[in-house]
Amino acid sequence: MPEGHSVHRITRQFERNFVGHVVHASSPQGRFAEGASDLDGRRMTDARAVGKQMFLGFEGDRWLRVHLGMYGAWDFAGDILMDATIASSNGRMGQTNQKGTFLEGPNPDAVVLDAAGENSITSIGAPRRTRLRMSESEREGDELETFPPEPVGQVRVRLLTDTVVADLRGPTACEVLDPAQVEQVVDRLGPDPLIDDGPEAEERFTNVVRRKPTPIGLLLMDQNVVSGIGNVYRAELLFRAKQNPHTPGRLVPEEHVRHLWHDWAKLLRIGVETGQMMTMDDLDDEAWRAAMANRADRHWVYKREGLPCRVCGTNIAMEEMAGRKLYWCPYCQA
DNA sequence: TAATTATGACGAC
DNA sequence: TCGTCCTAATTAC
Numbered sequence: 001m002p003e004g005h006s007v008h009r010i011t012r013q014f015e016r017n018f019v020g021h022v023v024h025a026s027s028p029q030g031r032f033a034e035g036a037s038d039l040d041g042r043r044m045t046d047a048r049a050v051g052k053q054m055f056l057g058f059e060g061d062r063w064l065r066v067h068l069g070m071y072g073a074w075d076f077a078g079d080i081l082m083d084a085t086i087a088s089s090n091g092r093m094g095q096t097n098q099k100g101t102f103l104e105g106p107n108p109d110a111v112v113l114d115a116a117g118e119n120s121i122t123s124i125g126a127p128r129r130t131r132l133r134m135s136e137s138e139r140e141g142d143e144l145e146t147f148p149p150e151p152v153g154q155v156r157v158r159l160l161t162d163t164v165v166a167d168l169r170g171p172t173a174c175e176v177l178d179p180a181q182v183e184q185v186v187d188r189l190g191p192d193p194l195i196d197d198g199p200e201a202e203e204r205f206t207n208v209v210r211r212k213p214t215p216i217g218l219l220l221m222d223q224n225v226v227s228g229i230g231n232v233y234r235a236e237l238l239f240r241a242k243q244n245p246h247t248p249g250r251l252v253p254e255e256h257v258r259h260l261w262h263d264w265a266k267l268l269r270i271g272v273e274t275g276q277m278m279t280m281d282d283l284d285d286e287a288w289r290a291a292m293a294n295r296a297d298r299h300w301v302y303k304r305e306g307l308p309c310r311v312c313g314t315n316i317a318m319e320e321m322a323g324r325k326l327y328w329c330p331y332c333q334a
Numbered sequence: 335t336a337a338t339t340a341t342g343a344c345g346a347c
Numbered sequence: 348t349c350g351t352c353c354t355a356a357t358t359a360c
Contacts, residue, residue: 003341052342069342071354136341154354170354172342223343232341277341302341323348324342337359347349 002068002136004228005271007049008194009083010074010134014047014056014166016081021161023058028151028158028167035176036157039064044159051192051227053173055182056159063182064157069172073135078147078164079127085275127163138275192227193265194272206257209249216252217245217321217328220260229264232302235327236279237263239300244333245326301327 002010025039039058046057056064066072131141131149148165151158157168168174177185190208191201208225209216219225220234229237238245240263243256270278279299280291291297300310305318305327314331 006341067342069353070340071342071356073354156353172344172353221342230341234341335360337357339357340355342353344351345349346351 002052002072003230003233003271003277004049004051004192004194005268005275005277006134006136007052007054007068007228008268008272009138009275011047011049011054012083013074013076013080013132013134014044014054016083017076017164018044018056018159018161018166019047020044024160026158026160028155032156032174035064035174038062038176049192050186050195051189051223052230053185053189053227055177061179063177063179065173065175065177065182065185066168066171067173068135069170071135072171073133073169075167075169076132076134076164077130077141077144077149077167079129080132080164081127082125082132084125085273136277188224190222190224190226193261193268197265202258202261205261206254209252209257209260210254212249214249215246215321216243216249216260217326219249221322221324226261226264228268231324232277232299233264233267233279235302236277236300237267239329239333240279242332245321245328301329303327 020043022041022043023039024041025036027033027036039062042058042060042062044056044058046055048055048057052067054066056066058064068074129144129147131144133139133141147163148158148160151167154169155167156171156174159166159168191204193201196204205226209219212219212225214222217234217238220229220237221231234245237260241256241259243252243260249257266281267277267279270281274292276292277298278291279302280287280297283291287297301316304316306315308314309316309329309332312329312331314329316327317330318325318327320326
């Protein structure tokens with residue numbers, strides 16, 4: 001269930017640890033044997049994220065497309081070069097005010113795009129010999145006894161360098177594409193605020209939404225309309241906009257639509273920086289720490305069915321919308 | 335030990 | 348709108 005922020009973080013991890021290295025590819029599970037042997041022995045040249053899709057480029061115009069779907073995950077192990085914020089999300093946070101760091105950072109985009117890690121925010125420390133699971137959340141595991149570790153469970157793909165290994169399990173998509181096929185996939189996707197950061201993207205999003213009869217709650221989840229939003233961000237963005245999820249896109253006030261775009265860009269950056277789906281910003285330091293420490297304190301409405309709205313006290317509602325659970329406040333989002 | 339759950343997406347009616 | 352695919356952790360019995 002990783003939403004866009006996780007995929008961007010995982011991509012960073014590949015940039016730091018795999019790009020430029022020759023990769024030994026295999027499929028311990030066997031279900032990706034052909035693709036793995038095609039990639040085996042090639043140097044990784046690129047790692048890119050668009051919405052929930054990740055593309056790993058290899059010499060010889062090969063691209064590995066991975067979509068994690070509902071429960072896919074990457075497990076990294078070995079001497080991993082860590083992002084500063086990965087250590088933070090595991091309770092090793094220093095005295096730095098993380099809130100100020102990403103909300104007021106000089107150029108948030110550089111954080112994502114700068115693989116060289118010149119930006120202070122992405123300062124790279126010494127590699128740590130450990131395990132790291134990256135999915136919708138991140139968890140550091142036990143120390144490593146031997147390298148590489150035996151694959152555990154259903155590992156679709158194993159990518160191995162001299163020092164680091166990445167195991168993919170449970171993806172909904174995992175295939176080798178040529179450049180034209182990659183372009184096809186990307187062309188079908190709606191804008192991703194971390195890639196399409198100009199005014200054109202906002203226009204594109206606004207125009208599409210304001211033409212559709214589809215409920216805005218559905219449009220936000222439609223990857224052809226906007227990339228990277230999943231069930232959590234959908235619920236939280238709509239609450240923050242005080243917007244009823246059932247309103248047809250074309251009836252949503254234009255300023256709300258534009259607000260949704262900018263707010264998504266903001267929450268996505270926070271997510272990429274912290275590794276947490278923090279959807280309640282504007283908290284004082286103490287509340288912020290509580291939210292970082294406790295999942296239950298992180299959201300306005302998601303998974304809060306029956307609990308009082310944090311703003312008005314009305315019980316948060318839950319209903320199925322197109323087979324997914326939708327959470328909202330009937331009063332604030334009337 | 336079995337059932338349930340999950341932060342997706344697609345294709346068949 | 349429904350069924351289906353992908354997997355592991357958690358909860359129920």
